Amino acid sequence: MRSSRRPLLSTHPEFIVHEDLGFCEYKVENWHLKRDGSGQIVEGYSRLSRKDAVLSALFAVLWSFFNSHIYAQIGLVAVYAYVAWSRCSQVLWESVIAIPPHGIQLETHKGYPSLPLFASRRFIPAVLLQDFIINEGLRRWDVRYYISAVQSTADGAFTMRTAYENILPHFPILAEVYRGIHQTNLISEN
DSSP states (O other): OOEEEOTTTTTOTTEEEEEOSSOEEEEEESEEEOTTSSOOEEEEOOOOOHHHHHHHHHHHHHHHHTTTOHHHHHHHHHHHHHHHHHHHTEEEEEEEEEETTTEEEEEEEEEETTEEEEEEEEEEETTTEEEEEEEEEEETTEEEEEEEEEEEOTTSOEEEEEESTTTOOOHHHHHHHHHHHHHTTOSOOO
């Protein structure tokens, strides 16, 4: 009985909430729309473009031109490998998954668009989760909001685990995630 909804469809369609019996996932995909209402994507991961096709054709021409120069071919392979790696290591989406009564999981998925290759996951047990907060940070002259889980450690200290640290979504998305996590009653009352 899985359901999906986009609570901020008109302003932030990259935000999706997946709900099931045992968990609730707050997923933010890595793309943003233009603010002029045209519906065009201006930021985020990208698929193969004309530039990639031209680069591949240029690589083939240079490969045949440097047929007898082994060091030039090694350099070409290194450049092409770097371009391929940068295309396949893009952040596709990040998620906060609430699993009552066990805890929350912070996930980052990387790969080629529509083909996730890598995922990093950090689980925070509910007994160690002290709070889930929205904070603000300064980046040059820009104020950015971020959401963090405050976790207690074995020695009594506290650490902060930041969610959506690569995408840094806008405040309305963070407010929805904040309300959703606090409604699950995972935060311990001390």
